[in-house]
Amino acid sequence: MGETTAQPPILGVPLADLRRDRTSVKWGVHGPGVIPMWIAEMDCAPCPAVVDAVSAAVARGDTGYALTEEYAAAAAAFAEAEWAWGFDPRTTTRVADVLTGVTHLLGLFTDPGGPVVVSPPVYNAFYEVIEACGRRVLEAPLGPDHRLDVEGLAEVFARVTADGSRTAYLLSNPHNPTGTVHTPVELAALARVADEHGVRVVSDEIHGPLVLPTSTFTPYLTVPGTERGVTVTSASKAWNLAGLKAAIIVPGDDAVDDVRRLHPYVTFGASHIGVIAQTAAYRDGRDWCHRLVGELDANRHLLAELVAGHLPGASLVVPEATYLAWLDLSGLGLGDDPAGEVLRRARVALSPGPIFGSGGQGHARVNYATSPEILREAVGRIASIVA
Numbered sequence: 001m002g003e004t005t006a007q008p009p010i011l012g013v014p015l016a017d018l019r020r021d022r023t024s025v026k027w028g029v030h031g032p033g034v035i036p037m038w039i040a041e042m043d044c045a046p047c048p049a050v051v052d053a054v055s056a057a058v059a060r061g062d063t064g065y066a067l068t069e070e071y072a073a074a075a076a077a078f079a080e081a082e083w084a085w086g087f088d089p090r091t092t093t094r095v096a097d098v099l100t101g102v103t104h105l106l107g108l109f110t111d112p113g114g115p116v117v118v119s120p121p122v123y124n125a126f127y128e129v130i131e132a133c134g135r136r137v138l139e140a141p142l143g144p145d146h147r148l149d150v151e152g153l154a155e156v157f158a159r160v161t162a163d164g165s166r167t168a169y170l171l172s173n174p175h176n177p178t179g180t181v182h183t184p185v186e187l188a189a190l191a192r193v194a195d196e197h198g199v200r201v202v203s204d205e206i207h208g209p210l211v212l213p214t215s216t217f218t219p220y221l222t223v224p225g226t227e228r229g230v231t232v233t234s235a236s237k238a239w240n241l242a243g244l245k246a247a248i249i250v251p252g253d254d255a256v257d258d259v260r261r262l263h264p265y266v267t268f269g270a271s272h273i274g275v276i277a278q279t280a281a282y283r284d285g286r287d288w289c290h291r292l293v294g295e296l297d298a299n300r301h302l303l304a305e306l307v308a309g310h311l312p313g314a315s316l317v318v319p320e321a322t323y324l325a326w327l328d329l330s331g332l333g334l335g336d337d338p339a340g341e342v343l344r345r346a347r348v349a350l351s352p353g354p355i356f357g358s359g360g361q362g363h364a365r366v367n368y369a370t371s372p373e374i375l376r377e378a379v380g381r382i383a384s385i386v387a
């Protein structure tokens, strides 16, 4: 019988090591007594393929400007292998990061001061990026089941386009912070109502590789009728590479000419080391990502058990994707700002619900990409202030 070597867990980094070794924003903002479970960085060990590629490049002195064709090819091969999504890498544009890609696309599809529709609760930076590029946020909330409300979307699209305003819809696919995985039927319905009203869909698929077992990821552009849509994605969430910047814009068949209108200069935003890191992730880090998804699957169930067992009065939407979970803390008697109370008294940093737009009151987003020990410690701390 062949011998198998057990691999150490990816999400097994001890708290003391994280405190000592991590200098990023997640660990730097709150100081040593706080367990940080807010911004979307993972407490993971790095992917060896990425470590090798980046270390070798820096050691070689290969630290110039990026050539990004290989990155596009690696992203396309990954999409084909994982989801049978075959896009032509030659139609893509590479950019600094996903939000920069979104900014460029909103510049193409909307006018200064014009409307961009989002479905709250939704990724807080969508609000920031829309504001930063001088556009106006309009909300078409998710339904009570945290799924796309297509009738609500149609109503908002009809209202905002009535005066001829050029409008975009910014989709989080899968959905941050609820972890909703949109189905092909929902995406087709979105595309239909968007087309009916001339609304351009920008699909942010950065969490695509983080769809958990029991659900299946559907890239927006694989759904018939989405040809006018554009996807922006990167390896940054699934391999924890936010500090190694690169991302890719993939146009639908009827959006290729639109995306060609972006100035070639935008490609220079992607960092050479970011491109090297993310190319290695897509090309040689698939097994690592699959192992990570298995650990996240276990963690989401552990978190659900911990919340049910220790925080009666709180309720958790068990996510279908991402390493972020949407927690209703309104029944805990912690007042109007439960995440603030949890930070002050339990020394656990969650993302406060209201930053995710309408429907966020009384809620918080928890980042569970950490070790089971840290998850237990964090929930135990919160339980101690509501006991």
Ligand SMILES: Cc1ncc(COP(=O)(O)O)c(C=O)c1O
Residues within 6 Å of the ligand: 040, 096, 097, 098, 099, 100, 123, 172, 176, 204, 206, 207, 234, 236, 242, 247
């Ligand atoms: C849905 C979503 N889009 C984009 C980003 C940020 O991506 P980037 O750093 O590439 O701009 C995040 C980070 O958490 C995210 O959750």
